[in-house]
Amino acid sequence: MYLKYYGLKEPPFDLTPNPRFLFFSANHREAFNHLGYGIRERKGFVQLTGEAGAGKTTVCRAMLETLGESWASSFIFNPPADPDLLLKAIAIEFGLDVAGLDALQTRAALNEFLIEQAAADREAVLILDEAQNLSNEMLEHVRLLSNLETEDRKLLQIVLLGQPELRERLDHPKLRQLRQRITVRYHLPALTRAEVWPYIEHRLVVSGATGTFYFTAGALWRIYQYSRGVPRLINAVCDKSLLAGYADQRNGIDYRAVGRAIRELEGRISV
DSSP states (O other), X not given: OOHXXXXXXXXXXXXXXXXXXXXXXXXXXXXXXXXXXXXXXXXXXXXXXXXXXXXXXXXXHHHHHHHOTTEEEEEESSOOSSHHHHHHHHHHHTTOOOTTOOHHHHXXXXXXXXXXXXXXXXXXXXXXXXXXXXXXXXXXXXXHHTTOBOSSOBSOEEEEEEOTHHHHHTTSGXXXXXXXXXXXXXXXXXXXXXXXXXXXXXXXXXXXXXSSSEEOHXXXXXXXXXXXXXXXXXXXXXXXXXXXXXXXXXXXXXXXXXXXXXXXXXXXXXX
């Protein structure tokens, strides 16, 4: 609705994890580098944690885009609670036709695929998002997937993405073997107050902004106070703020426009 008014080509604050909009704060760059190192160096397991909306999925998608055609990937957003269904979901994401196969046949098909990948000097990576929701039993099944290997190499690199609870879960004694296999870990914090405007500006520029409107210092302060630097919350309040500015036919986004946006997001009369 407000795109034409602000001269934008696409929504700047969409909530989908689009790598084109990834803002490389110092911490996001570090998370990106950790993922790349763990995957390319065949470290087996890589763990990336952070608060909901911190940008973990976006960072991971951006990393996958750099791997090139020599890598096959299976990205599971919300892993099912059943191990057989998880195995089938992984195989399907790798492009395998496992319809009608039981768990043993699916595992055999996956193993054959991974061996063929290795024979062709290709690699495979599995990404499990929202991994904090997996039970101890399911996490143990994931560990067993890492046993797929030849005499000299692991056939599958595994990335666990999750909220901070994942770190606590992995401290459980029953998950000791899995924890020992995770050699690359990084926790992605929220943006600092100083990074909020560069983040907003980056997304506006990617969307086609030409600098014809602005966010005041008061607006940025209120955005940070509301979001605490979490990118997903920044996106939500900025989107509503631009809509509020459009409704009032304003070129700039000020403290009051952000307040109106927050009231709409929270369903409150005053903030």
